[in-house]
Amino acid sequence: MGRAISFITLFFFLHVAAYGVLGDSPYRFFTWNITYGDIWPMGVKQQGILINGQFPGPQIEAVTNDNVIVNVFNSLPEPFLISWSLLLSLASFFSLCHALLCSALLCSALNGIQQRKSSWQDGVYGTNCPIPPGRNFTYVMQFKDQIGSYFYFPSLAFHKAAGGFGGIRVLSRPLIPVPFPPPAGDFTLLIGDWFKANHSTLKYVLDSGRDLPFPDGVLINGRGWNGNTFTVQQGRTYRFRISNVGLTESLNIRIQGHAMKLVEVEGSHTLQNTYSSLDLHLGQSCSVLVTADQPAMDYYIVVSTRFTSKVLSTTAILRYSNSGGTTAGPPPGGPTIQIDWSLNQARSIRWNLTASGPRPNPQGSYHYGLVNTTRTIRLANSAPFINGKQRYAVNSVSFIPADTPLKVADFYKIPGVFSLGSISDNPTFGGGYLQTSVMAANFRDYVEIVFENYENTMQSWHIDGYSFWIVGMDGGQWSAASRKSYNLRDAVARCTVQVYPKSWSAIYMPLDNVGMWNVRSENWARQYLGQQFYLRVYSPVNSWRDENPIPRNALLCGRASGRRTRPL
Template identity: 50%
Template sequence: MGKPFLLPFIALIISALCAFVQSGDPYLFFTWNVNYATLSPFGVPQQVITINGQFPGPWINCTSNNNIVVNVFNNLDEPLLFTWNGIQQRKNSWQDGTLGTNCPIQPGTNYTYQFQVKDQIGSYYYYPTTALHRAAGGYGPINVHSRNLIPIPFDKPEGEFNVLVGDWYTKGHVTLKKFLDSGRSLGRPDGVIINGKSGNEAPTWNLIPGKVYRYRICNVGMKNSVNVRIQGHTMKLVEIEGSHTVQNVYDSLDIHLGQCYSVLVTADQTPKDYAFVVSTRFTKTVLTTTGTIHYEGSNIPASTELPAAPGNAPEGIAWSINQFRSLRWNLTASAARPNPQDEPPADAEDHITTAPNVVNGTFRNFIEIIFENHEKSIQAWHLSGYSFFAVAIEPGRWTPAKRANYNLIDAISRHTIQVYPNSWAAIMTTLDNCGMWNLRSVSLERNYLGQQLYISVLSPERSLRDEYLLPVGQLLCGIVKDLPVPAPPPPPPADA
């Protein structure tokens, strides 16, 4: 199996772009030293990617409109790139960190990412996009808080916890890459980890009785959806990938690859320990791991009887689709919002595009994307540069008549959508962010083998109002390595 089409696409986006500065908003500076370390996330010593000696990596804790500057020193023996999953990189696809829009950081060198979390709030994470580095870790949390003048639609919790969950292989990323290169599958993961730990090493969260806590939970795994539930407690959903939600209460939540959910948990039960349970979904063999919620002042261990997960396929898929339908955008909350959407044009079905490597989009045009999954396993898809409205997920095949079932009122605005087996999903957005943007499968295996494409959105006026210039010192490679840097656009005409 060959590697994905990637580097030649740099040529398609070499039009006039360069460094940007957002001088009016605060800057946060980070220095990351990326190394290999021998750790045992699942009880077996293996090579893991650490950042400043940490796995998971450092927490990026910022506020809407902050400028983030991350100087990455690549001490690995392979090229390296990071992407900032869900950060929209407004007018600045040069910092998105996906092969095809960015060249990798070579071993023994460094590169400085500079981007702004423009008009965003929410729970996100970063991870490496090169080779199969995601199978070795290198990921970490990103929290973007609302500015003080913008209220959030719930009382400030006593504390917040980042919870990065996902399936894990005990085979190293080099071995897994050889599997795919030789035409083999990655096979079934060996287990599930929480914040890089499992078993007796899994995390414990200390709660004060009577207080409310926010858990920001992201599925950073490689293959499987997961279900999250807490022994003896419910979860009030308050945010999904930057959108405040209608605050429904759930006993358990399905969280699919690449997705992030924020929930409020109240410590209102008998003081003792309770299990925080994460298990795989839609798999023949269910993999489960637990963390511990500990009430301060108690010494009673958690019960060994874990709360049951929802049923598996096929009834579990129907359950999960119904849960998706219950997710609603909180239209009364004050927060950064994407642009409102129009209804699809009447002739939209005449312009359906199927699987090109690059889709040429028109700046500020409306786009509707339909994902159909004809396979037996669930898929998840992520769009860089945008949030989109997840307007429908249904079983069967999509037809234009299905638009009658779209939620055009309060669909969640998010960046990653799941597509169940033998089902379809529809998303809508407006192409108001110039650049070259990656639309990809979040499955590590599928992504590595090329299940991705790019959406090119060009500024018709070549204006800095629409797209930043090529950053000074931008890494170049492939067929553009020796090409001259494009000239900047002409200055705007003087006022009459």
């Protein structure tokens, strides 16, 4: 293993010398071995995915602009891929510079941070060939101009239901101010619904054309009821980074007797509103500050499902270091099916315009609301039956994977793998059909995307490679008149947005990241059964200034097998 690490280290220093893309920032090297192993998260033995023997996997901790090298050995008997909720979800708004009402100095600063970007490290099948059994692949990432709380997860074959996920912390550089004092401690909470059945059984259910049953429970950091203890000292303040890594359900979190001050969501500092409980929808992450200002006892941290007729809950313990071990009464109840409550809370989450982002520029220096959009894309989810099987769709198209990753096929100009324009910009409200759906888009366009939910179910959407401003959400049907209610001043920027039942959510997004990017439901059963597509953001320049070249270590498969990886 030591020889393998040395080889990989040498390889990437040669890679840096050849490409010069990673700069002088520090390097952080990780070597991960992916295996199956027995886990008992709910008292029943299951087959879980372990990373270096751990469930959940090891945490990645880095600083803005760090170069992160993760060498992944696949010891599973089937192909495997890891994706990253932060990777290339960049706040790189330089491409809008000349359209913004900002100073020449700011424009110069924004142009100065332009850097090569790529979807080659995204870790989903539309962009990357899977890691074959017994092989390895090394992800080379720079956490460029990012801060905040994120997570990683397996993206193939419903592996996410077996584990393989872990937390990511990206800290600010020392000279960039953070809008709150350094906390006394920093905790990660990976929360999510869970099934007692093995992931292979759940995959068989979906492949058979049926939907998943209701989950069996909720986990915190891979454990059930009172399975985790977080020790604090009285009078001190702590940061809790919380991610909903579950498969199907929105969750609510609350800490008995303690207020939670929201300070960050997916890389954006927020107005520091205080909440007694907080909704976290599928795929979302946030940071809250909690002050240990109560009598020295044990207090429950409670996580429970939202918008479900049967409420599932689990707990952890917040323990004062001088506690006698007694709890302060029963676990507190929380909201259950109240949609308006959650909607109002979501609207209260705003961008902190005076806080710095990953660079010294205040977040509010990006005047996103003063830029004219160049295109409106309306996306409606649906749940059609196709060929007698349950599927899920976007604008009537239920995505099916091609025999070759789309990014690879696009790079090598392999015909017949996908067709641009195979998904409409607007809902068709027709019957569902199967298609490898790819939407064409132009580099440096500025788009409005409206997610329209005509179902009675909660939806959550993620766009790889981007952060976007959530400018509006409401009940009913979206229309052009809905724009009158948009928040064009301090809407929060993040990479995942919820859409409430019979409701809509709207975002503004600069297409400043060339590549083939996955737009998907974060409900993993819906994603698996087709509620996703790819957005191909294209630049005719074909310059390394806009996008990194194909990596020399890129895996090739399908119709690209046997081709060279040296950039053409």
